[in-house]
Each structure stands twice: as structure tokens, then as C-alpha cells.
Amino acid sequence: MRPGLTELEAVLAVARQGSFRAAAASLEMSTSALSQSVASLESRLGTRLFHRTTRSVRLTEAGERFVAEVGPALADIRGAIERISEHGEVPKGSLRINTSVGAARRVMGPYLIPYLRRYPEVRLDLVTEDRLIDIVREGFDAGFRTVDTVPGDMIAVPLGPPVRFAVVGSPDYFARHGRPATPADLARHACIRARMPAGHIYHWEFERHGDASTVDVGGTLTLDEPQLMLEAARAGLGLTYLTEFNVAEDLATGRLERVLEDWTPPFDRLCLYYPGRRHVPAALRALVDLIRETG
Structure with missing residues (x-):
């Protein structure tokens, strides 16, 4: 018997979610039913698609190849169903x-x-x-x-204004340490460093009158979530570099103040x-x- 769409959807959902429970919820089916669908497909294929432990689920090498080939085809099938409906x-x-x-x-x-x-x-x-x-x-x-x-x-549909970043700190921090006048002055300041999803530390980007530079700022705190960076900046732990969208409320209330504004031009749009x-x-x-x- 050939695999059905339910079994294929089950495998792709587990691959996306990394969890049988989360995959079952996304497909609005019970965990036991989803697990049975995956096991049935593995049995028919004669190969294991997932490594399973009590704490994690990940694709085997064969599973990765299977998902890479089946995913786009199943997306086409979903599209055909959507068109009919x-x-x-x-x-x-x-x-x-x-x-x-x-x-x-x-x-x-x-x-x-x-x-x-x-x-x-x-x-x-x-x-x-x-x-x-x-x-x-x-x-x-x-x-x-x-x-x-x-x-x-891909087809891209731009929306909203260009993304612009801001360097901000608390009034207390500036009272204690002064304000940087140029990006080079950041070497004398505590900065809240940002770790990117790929693991590297983000270098702050600046430009004025065609003079562009990046700064690998120093600091004792490294974070990977904007709200945590805001909280640390409000507490006076250092300067942070975030989008204007993220800092707008704090600037409006005076919890944070901005510096180097003429060095932070607009970047790409969302x-x-x-x-x-x-x-x-x-x-x-x-x-x-x-x-x-x-x-």
C-alpha cells in the first residue's frame, strides 16, 4: 500500500516542530494517532526517518532526504486542493x-x-x-x-518605512559615563552585545556622509533577545543598538535617551x-x- 497524504503531512509536521506533541497539535490530531502514522510510513518504507529519545526528535539522514524531496511536492498538492476549494x-x-x-x-x-x-x-x-x-x-x-x-x-512585497536603528542608554548611564559623539567613542563605553541566530556577535553599523563603519563593541553582557536588551539598558548596564520600533516607547517616556542619531541612516525595508x-x-x-x- 502506498503512503497517504496524512502520513506524509505527519512526517513533515514532526520535522518542522521537532516534537510529536507539537506536530500533533498543529495538525489537530492526537499524539498517538500521529505517532502511528509516522511509524506506519517508516514500516512501509523500510527505513527509520527520525531518531527518537525521551527528550528530542530529529531527522535521520534518510529522513532529511525524504523531507527535502517530499516537502515541495506536498506543497504543490496543498496548492491544488486550495485552488479547488x-x-x-x-x-x-x-x-x-x-x-x-x-x-x-x-x-x-x-x-x-x-x-x-x-x-x-x-x-x-x-x-x-x-x-x-x-x-x-x-x-x-x-x-x-x-x-x-x-x-x-522570491517575490517581495515591501511594507512600511525603512528599518532604522538607534543607539540608546538610560539617563542614569549617561550621567555617569557621558555621551559618545562618534562611533569611535563607543570603545570607552559599556555596550550590550547582540548574539545573532547563527552564533556570531553583531557588529554595530554606522554611516554618515558616505563614511560607513562597523564597530565590534565591548561589554560584559551579551544577549540574543531585544526585550532583554531593553531591560538591561533601562537598568543602566550599558548602551544598546536596536530598531527604532523597539525603542520608540522608551524614548517617548524618557526611560531611554538616544545618541549618535546622525550616524544611523535607514536600512532595508521589511x-x-x-x-x-x-x-x-x-x-x-x-x-x-x-x-x-x-x-
């Missing part, structure tokens, strides 16, 4: 979007909440993670990222992106239209 006027069905946490916070209020109010029959699954992924391979319809990180074979060589389901087309309408 669409009635043209009211978008419905599921829409899976991958994004970073920061991007999700920026698009939720102006775009996603109005979208869900306008199209209540759409089931939106928003997955936030900072690592960049292959959205086609991992079963997503679209993603939100900055334009510079989007693969060249965008919605999706595969360019596939049918665009009605739910995604409706989101694209709303973004273009909103700007």
Missing part, C-alpha cells in the same frame, strides 16, 4: 507564515489584525524564529523579513515574500492586496 470571493483555508519575532511585532497591528478581521475564514499560522529558513522546504506559504535577506527567486513560480492561494493574494493598500 476556493470560491473566488471570500478567501479561506490556512495560511502559514514564517517570520522573526521583531518583524511579527511590526506587522501584527497594522497588517495581520486588520487582515483577520476582514477575512475571518482564514486560519493564520504565524511561526516566529530568528533563523532564516527555506520557506518552501519547510511548508510555509510566505515569510516576513527585511528585503536584503530574501532569496532572489517585506512579505513568497515563491514566485507557484500558484498564489486566495488567502495569500488577499494579504498581498491588503499590504499594498495599506502601504
Whole structure:
């Protein structure tokens, strides 16, 4: 007997979630039923697709090859089903979007909440993670990222103003340590360093009048989450480098103050992106239209 769609969906869900329990929840089925589907498929294939321990689930080498080949094909099948089920006027069905946490916070209020109010029959699954992924391979319809990180074979729909960063610190910190006047002055300041998803430490970027530079700032605290960086900066532990969106409320209330503003020009805009060589389901087309309408 050949594998069914349910078994294939089960394998891809476990591969995405790294957990049978989380995969079962995403597919709205019981953990035991999902586990049975995966075991049944492994039995038919005569090979193990996952390494299982009491604490983790990960793909075997054969499982990685299987998911890489089956994922895009199953996405095509989902698209065909979506096309048949669409009635043209009211978008419905599921829409899976991958994004970073920061991007999700920026698009939720102006775009996603109005979208869900306008199209209540759409089931939106928003997955936030900072690592960049292959959205086609991992079963997503679209993603939100900055334009510079989007693969060249994707369609990108820009939204909102360009992303701009800010160097900020607490009034208490500046009272004790003074204010840097140029990026070079950061060598004399405590800075809250940012670890990127790939593991490297981010070098702060500056530019003024065509003079661009990056600074590997020093400091005793390294973090990988913007809200923690804000909390540390509010406590006077050092300067931090975050997007204007992240620091806007603190600047407005005076909890934090900005320096080096003329050294932080706008960077790339955020965008919605999706595969360019596939049918665009009605739910995604409706989101694209709303973004273009909103700007």
C-alpha cells in the first residue's frame, strides 16, 4: 500500500516542530494517532526517518532526504486542493507564515489584525524564529523579513518605512559615563552585545556622509533577545543598538535617551515574500492586496 497524504503531512509536521506533541497539535490530531502514522510510513518504507529519545526528535539522514524531496511536492498538492476549494470571493483555508519575532511585532497591528478581521475564514499560522529558513522546504506559504535577506527567486512585497536603528542608554548611564559623539567613542563605553541566530556577535553599523563603519563593541553582557536588551539598558548596564520600533516607547517616556542619531541612516525595508513560480492561494493574494493598500 502506498503512503497517504496524512502520513506524509505527519512526517513533515514532526520535522518542522521537532516534537510529536507539537506536530500533533498543529495538525489537530492526537499524539498517538500521529505517532502511528509516522511509524506506519517508516514500516512501509523500510527505513527509520527520525531518531527518537525521551527528550528530542530529529531527522535521520534518510529522513532529511525524504523531507527535502517530499516537502515541495506536498506543497504543490496543498496548492491544488486550495485552488479547488476556493470560491473566488471570500478567501479561506490556512495560511502559514514564517517570520522573526521583531518583524511579527511590526506587522501584527497594522497588517495581520486588520487582515483577520476582514477575512475571518482564514486560519493564520504565524511561526516566529530568528533563523532564516527555506520557506518552501519547510511548508510555509510566505515569510516576513527585511528585503536584503530574501532569496532572489522570491517575490517581495515591501511594507512600511525603512528599518532604522538607534543607539540608546538610560539617563542614569549617561550621567555617569557621558555621551559618545562618534562611533569611535563607543570603545570607552559599556555596550550590550547582540548574539545573532547563527552564533556570531553583531557588529554595530554606522554611516554618515558616505563614511560607513562597523564597530565590534565591548561589554560584559551579551544577549540574543531585544526585550532583554531593553531591560538591561533601562537598568543602566550599558548602551544598546536596536530598531527604532523597539525603542520608540522608551524614548517617548524618557526611560531611554538616544545618541549618535546622525550616524544611523535607514536600512532595508521589511517585506512579505513568497515563491514566485507557484500558484498564489486566495488567502495569500488577499494579504498581498491588503499590504499594498495599506502601504
